[in-house]
Amino acid sequence: MSACYRPIMSTLGYVLSPDRQRVLMTYRVSRQDDEQFGKYNGLGGHMEAHEDIASCMTREIREEAGITVSAMTLRGTVNWTGFGPKGEDWLAFIFLIERFTGDVAAASNEGPLQWVPIAKLAELPMWEGDRYFLPLLFDDDPRCFHGYLPYENDRPLSWSYVRY
DSSP, rough: OOOOOOEEEEEEEEEEETSSSSEEEOOOOOOOOTTTOEEEEEEEEEETTTHHHHHHHHHHHHHHHHHHEEEEEEEEEEEEEEEEEEEEEEEEEEEOOOOOOOOSOOOOOSSSSOOOOEGGGGGGGOOOOOOHHHHHSSSSSSOOOOEEEEEEEEOOOOEEEEOO
């Protein structure tokens, strides 16, 4: 009998600059015990029991960057199995935040917030698997992507996705 699949539900958001050339990234260096220490990542986190996924995303952006989302698009989902040091299963809803109001905070609890040119994202230290789905996030295909990215020992085993 196989184990029951009960993923951690989460959001991951990528805030575009007004000129749409840069994206806001968290450089996770504030806590030595952070599983993502030293990596760049989008903003987001766990969905709470009383939230829908869009409310979770807007709350996480407000908490981490101090801004209010005024337009966002769901670009896809990623199912990570065996992810991180604890080998957890995660299901993330990946959003592109296209407009916001307010001034971006200098840092979140995880580390400094930095505007990075989209063309330079591949040069940053990040989870290896993020390199598979990030190009889909910023391409011109209007369809959502839905990816499967199994991990073992902090390394991706494979990558597959569909678009609809």
